[in-house]
Amino acid sequence: MPNLREIDTQCAASLGLAPPNPRLAEENVRGYVVFLSAHFQGFCRDLYAESAQVLVARVRRSLQLVFQAQFIAQHALDHGNPNLQNLKRDFSRFGFNLELATDPANTIRLQHLAALNEWRNIAAHHGVVPAGGLPSVATLRDWWNSCDGLATAQDRIMYNELRRLLRRQPWPP
Amino acid sequence: MATRADREKQSWNLGDRVRLRYSNWVGRIVEFRGPLGPGGAQIYRIEVESDPEPIYTEVREDQLIRLPLEK
Numbered sequence: 699m700p701n702l703r704e705i706d707t708q709c710a711a712s713l714g715l716a717p718p719n720p721r722l723a724e725e726n727v728r729g730y731v732v733f734l735s736a737h738f739q740g741f742c743r744d745l746y747a748e749s750a751q752v753l754v755a756r757v758r759r760s761l762q763l764v765f766q767a768q769f770i771a772q773h774a775l776d777h778g779n780p781n782l783q784n785l786k787r788d789f790s791r792f793g794f795n796l797e798l799a800t801d802p803a804n805t806i807r808l809q810h811l812a813a814l815n816e817w818r819n820i821a822a823h824h825g826v827v828p829a830g831g832l833p834s835v836a837t838l839r840d841w842w843n844s845c846d847g848l849a850t851a852q853d854r855i856m857y858n859e860l861r862r863l864l865r866r867q868p869w870p871p
Numbered sequence: 872m873a874t875r876a877d878r879e880k881q882s883w884n885l886g887d888r889v890r891l892r893y894s895n896w897v898g899r900i901v902e903f904r905g906p907l908g909p910g911g912a913q914i915y916r917i918e919v920e921s922d923p924e925p926i927y928t929e930v931r932e933d934q935l936i937r938l939p940l941e942k
Contacts, residue, residue: 744904744905744907747904747907747914747929748907748908750929751907751908751909751912751914751929751931752909755908755909759892759893760893761893762893762930762934763891763892763893763894763896763928763930763934766928766929766930767926767927767928769929770916770927770928770929771926771927776927
């Protein structure tokens with residue numbers, strides 16, 4: 699993820715400027731937040747699309763378009779934040795509940811995701827920064843790690859669910 | 872030197888008019904989604920002309936039939 703690393707480096711550098719430039723630092727933090735959220739959203743969209751195409755490939759060719767269109771109709775991740783509600787809503791179309799919260803390791807990750815989405819809206823809509831101030835680079839890195847962990851967990855859940863449905867590996871493990 | 876992925880991508884452009892196989896749906900390519908299909912097949916997001924609002928779908932390259940550009 700070179701782009702995320704670059705913005706991480708830029709953000710850390712702008713926070714360490716002497717003399718400090720608070721406005722530049724704030725803009726970089728806002729950019730980091732939006733970019734991280736978009737990156738995670740992109741992963742979720744791709745996993746959803748890949749899973750849908752694997753299933754569609756098992757349908758008669760003349761019917762595939764019907765299923766492809768239905769998978770995309772009202773797709774929350776196309777426009778909404780990648781929050782737990784939207785993830786569960788979209789992935790429920792595969793016929794199961796995306797139970798990320800049942801894994802204790804995901805508890806803190808989901809809290810981080812909720813915080814990331816809250817800050818994403820503040821950053822993207824130029825909302826007022828709460829009294830506690832902007833998230834630090836260390837916090838943003840924690841959120842990044844949590845997104846990585848949730849991405850791995852989602853990928854594992856989808857792999858297992860699709861393998862159960864298809865009775866074969868959906869993609870190389 | 873173009874990679875295989877580059878060459879595949881170059882065969883279609885954003886905005887290309889297409890018809891979708893096994894249907895009378897006509898639309899435009901609005902996004903390259905990447906190699907997300909089975910076996911790494913390229914997936915394209917298509918905006919299908921429809922009333923009152925367009926329909927979106929995501930299909931493999933082998934489901935696309937190129938149409939001439941409108942004049």
